[in-house]
Structure formats: C-alpha cells, structure tokens
Amino acid sequence: MTTAPARPGSRPADSRAALLIGRLTSRLTDRLLGTALAVAACDPPAALHAPLPVRVLVVGAAAAAWWAAPMVDARPVLTSMHWRTVAARRRTTVLPAAAIAVAAVTGPPVWLVVCIAALLLTYLLVTDAWTVGVTAPPGRPRATPALAAAAATTVVLLAAQAPVAGTSWARLPASLVIAATMVCLVLALRIRR
Numbered sequence: 213m214t215t216a217p218a219r220p221g222s223r224p225a226d227s228r229a230a231l232l233i234g235r236l237t238s239r240l241t242d243r244l245l246g247t248a249l250a251v252a253a254c255d256p257p258a259a260l261h262a263p264l265p266v267r268v269l270v271v272g273a274a275a276a277a278w279w280a281a282p283m284v285d286a287r288p289v290l291t292s293m294h295w296r297t298v299a300a301r302r303r304t305t306v307l308p309a310a311a312i313a314v315a316a317v318t319g320p321p322v323w324l325v326v327c328i329a330a331l332l333l334t335y336l337l338v339t340d341a342w343t344v345g346v347t348a349p350p351g352r353p354r355a356t357p358a359l360a361a362a363a364a365t366t367v368v369l370l371a372a373q374a375p376v377a378g379t380s381w382a383r384l385p386a387s388l389v390i391a392a393t394m395v396c397l398v399l400a401l402r403i404r405r
Contacts (some may be wrong), residue, residue, distance in 0.1 A: 239282035242339050246281025246307050247274050249331040253311040255318040273314070280307045283339040304339045308332055322373065333365045364396060 254270045280303035315328050337358055368389065 250277035
C-alpha cells in the first residue's frame with residue numbers, strides 16, 4: 213500500500229502552530245517596547261496594590277500591546293473602513309495614543325512620566341515606517357528625525373510638568389504648546405510632500 217504524496221498547498225497542523233508562534237515573536241524589539249510602554253502607562257506601582265480587576269486589566273493591556281506593537285510597513289491601500297480594520301491597520305498609532313490617555317488618567321509620579329516619555333519616544337522611532345521601514349526614502353539622515361522627536365518630547369514633557377495649572381497664566385503656556393505643535397505638524401507634512 214502506498215501513501216498519496218502531499219499536495220503542495222497543504223501544510224501539517226504543526227506548521228500552523230509554528231506560523232502562529234513566529235508571528236507572536238516577530239519584531240521582538242517593537243513588541244517589548246510597546247508592551248513596556250503600555251504597562252508603564254498603567255502605573256505599575258499603584259497597580260500592584262490595586263484590586264484584582266485592575267491587575268487583570270493591566271495584564272490585558274500588556275497582551276493587547278504585545279499584539280499591536282509591531283510596525284506595519286506597507287503601502288497604504290483602501291480596505292474596509294470598519295473600525296476594527298482601521299484600528300488593526302493603524303495599531304502602531306493607536307497603541308501610543310492609548311498609552312498616553314491611560315497615563316493621563318492614572319496620574320503617575322514624575323519619575324514614571326519621564327520613563328513613559330522615553331519609552332514613547334523610543335517606540336515611535338523604532339516603529340516609524342518613514343524613518344526605518346522599507347518605505348523610507350533613501351539617503352535621508354536618520355539622526356534628524358530622532359533629534360527632532362527628542363526635542364519635541366522634551367518640550368511637551370516640560371510643558372506638562374509646568375506648575376501653572378491652577379494660576380491665571382495656565383492658558384498662555386497651553387496655547388503656546390498647541391501653536392508649536394501645529395507648526396511642527398505643518399512642517400513635517402510639508403517636508404514629506
């Protein structure tokens with residue numbers, strides 16, 4: 213009795229498991245930085261003494277960050293406009309935005325805010341397709357975006373820690389920071405064209 217040869221398109225079940233494990237461990241640097249950013253935003257010192265549901269949420273945030281962290285380096289194409297599809301395609305934008313929102317809600321101590329800012333900066337530089345991806349323009353200096361991002365992070369961090377929240381001067385620094393952010397955004401978009 214002879215066995216039929218395997219068809220070229222069929223794969224054994226263990227290769228599916230290997231493929232899944234490969235996907236979950238690919239881009240390890242991106243995943244570690246994204247997970248560290250999400251966990252740091254959850255204020256781990258406070259979460260350790262929190263009730264069990266809060267700790268479960270932190271573990272869930274870490275798992276979601278592990279999935280969402282790898283860089284999506286593909287040309288933009290029009291796919292479905294369902295929110296799940298858009299969120300999956302833009303997950304490297306959703307992850308830092310969610311981490312910032314969680315950090316704003318939890319109100320971590322200043323040392324942890326500095327750690328979150330450093331993790332955010334590093335994560336954005338590592339996962340930015342324009343800077344490090346295959347779609348990045350050739351011959352562009354790689355130090356310029358890193359220095360610009362570090363300067364912007366420092367300005368935002370200092371503005372956020374300024375002790376003017378309860379004074380009558382609170383609106384002036386906020387409006388200056390918003391104006392500076394808009395100028396930087398316009399300049400960045402103009403350079404990319």
